[in-house]
Amino acid sequence: MNVGVPVALINLFDGTTRDVRVHVQDLFWSPDSSRIAANVDAASSPQVTLIAARDGAVSSLDASEHGAPVGIARIIGWINATHLGVLFNGPIVSASDSSGSPLSASTLSGGTAGLLFGSLDVATGAVRRITAVPQPADIVLTPDGQEALILSSFWNSTAEVVSLADATLREAPVITNAFAPLLQHVDNVSFAQGGNWSIHLAWQPGAHVLAISLSASDGRPDESGFLAHQQTGIWLVDLDHDRASALIPAAYALAWLPDGKTLLICDPPLTKSLPLAGAGVGTMLYALTPVGPGGTRKTLATDLAVFLGLVRTK
Numbered sequence: 363m364n365v366g367v368p369v370a371l372i373n374l375f376d377g378t379t380r381d382v383r384v385h386v387q388d389l390f391w392s393p394d395s396s397r398i399a400a401n402v403d404a405a406s407s408p409q410v411t412l413i414a415a416r417d418g419a420v421s422s423l424d425a426s427e428h429g430a431p432v433g434i435a436r437i438i439g440w441i442n443a444t445h446l447g448v449l450f451n452g453p454i455v456s457a458s459d460s461s462g463s464p465l466s467a468s469t470l471s472g473g474t475a476g477l478l479f480g481s482l483d484v485a486t487g488a489v490r491r492i493t494a495v496p497q498p499a500d501i502v503l504t505p506d507g508q509e510a511l512i513l514s515s516f517w518n519s520t521a522e523v524v525s526l527a528d529a530t531l532r533e534a535p536v537i538t539n540a541f542a543p544l545l546q547h548v549d550n551v552s553f554a555q556g557g558n559w560s561i562h563l564a565w566q567p568g569a570h571v572l573a574i575s576l577s578a579s580d581g582r583p584d585e586s587g588f589l590a591h592q593q594t595g596i597w598l599v600d601l602d603h604d605r606a607s608a609l610i611p612a613a614y615a616l617a618w619l620p621d622g623k624t625l626l627i628c629d630p631p632l633t634k635s636l637p638l639a640g641a642g643v644g645t646m647l648y649a650l651t652p653v654g655p656g657g658t659r660k661t662l663a664t665d666l667a668v669f670l671g672l673v674r675t676k
Contacts, residue, residue: 366402371418374673380418384411388436391415393443399484401437410434410446412484423487425450427480432489435477436499441507441526446482449499450489479510481526492529498557502572504601505565511572511601514538515558516545523601537599540606541576546592548579558592560630560640562614562669566653567622570601573615573653577640578630594630598653609655614643616669624651627659628666643669 366385372378386400398413402422412421425432425448438447477499481490492510495501500513507526511534514521519542521534545558560575578594595611616626629644647663 369398369400369413371413371415382413382418382420384413384420386411389413390437390439390446392440396443399437399440399446401434410437410448410482410484410487423484425482425487425489427489427491434482438479438501438510439503441481441503444484445507446484447479447501447503447510447526448482448489449477449479449495449501451477479512479524492526493524493531500557500559502563502574504570509570509601511599513559514541514545516547517557534601534604536604537606540597540608544576544593546579548577548592557640560594560614562616562628562643564615564617564625566598566618567620569622572599572601573597573609573618573625574599575614575630578612579639596625596627609653610650610657613648616643616647617672618653619649619672623653624649625653625657626650626662626669628669643667 366387368385369382369389371380371382384400384402386402388401390399392399396415398415400411400413402409402411409422409424412423413419425434427450433451435449435451438449441447477495477497479492479495479499479501481492482488483490495512496518498515498517500515502511502513504510510524510526512522512524519538521538521541522531523534524531548557558576558579560577563572563574565572573596575596576592576594579592594614596609596613596615597606598609599606610627612630613627614630616628618625627648627650629646631639631642631644643666645664645666646661647666647669648659649662650657650659
């Protein structure tokens with residue numbers, strides 16, 4: 363069991379700090395900023411932790427599907443103020459390969475379907491199944507809670523978009539083909555999140571357009587000892603029109619400014635070892651305006667260590 367790290371709530375107006383008596387893996391602010399959802403550990407527990415932003419009060423709920431407990435493998439994010447997108451454990455459908463040997467899971471879109479993606483009601487703990495997903499399950503929720511993008515990877519050959527309302531799936535062949543030749547066989551222990559992808563991404567305000575980056579990771583050596591390097595950079599991915607266009611090389615996307623005209627970006631970290639390559643940042647922080655191949659970079663910082671996000675006063 364991984365006990366995670368402790369949590370503290372800091373008031374940015376007066377600097378007061380409140381320690382929360384819980385250790386977590388990941389934190390996700392609700393859309394109304396009233397509470398935080400957290401993974402307590404990485405052991406697929408049915409329990410999801412909720413932390414009240416006002417006073418740090420901790421509560422928990424047990425996830426279930428049709429009354430049967432399910433293990434929450436990972437929280438993806440908030441779909442809306444009352445529902446979380448989650449990955450959970452469910453029955454694995456056996457299949458056979460060409461030799462007739464049993465497989466431990468069914469094959470889905472070129473990957474192995476070992477997890478289920480669903481919507482968790484934080485009032486009741488009830489999980490509504492949306493779709494099975496291949497591992498590693500790199501899923502991104504649209505900010506309006508309408509859709510989710512299931513990213514392709516070295517292990518999952520096809521990018522797909524799923525409707526969160528009716529579970530309708532549609533393939534995204536142009537998005538798939540844009541990244542297919544770039545995906546390297548990077549080390550990805552236990553099919554964890556983010557093997558091929560940087561965790562840094564940003565949705566353009568008011569649109570289903572995602573600024574996303576491949577991680578600056580080295581692939582595994584092949585038989586000749588050649589070490590392939592995964593090409594990083596920022597791409598703009600349009601879910602509604604199945605488009606993917608290269609924006610700028612050797613950079614990670616961090617956040618759009620609220621007006622949708624400027625994108626904050628950084629250089630990739632120097633280390634190429636996972637998981638730091640996809641999770642870390644470089645030292646340079648820039649503002650890119652306009653957001654296009656001919657955009658101008660304005661240097662904002664030269665000693666960036668961590669990017670936490672934008673602070674709004676209204």
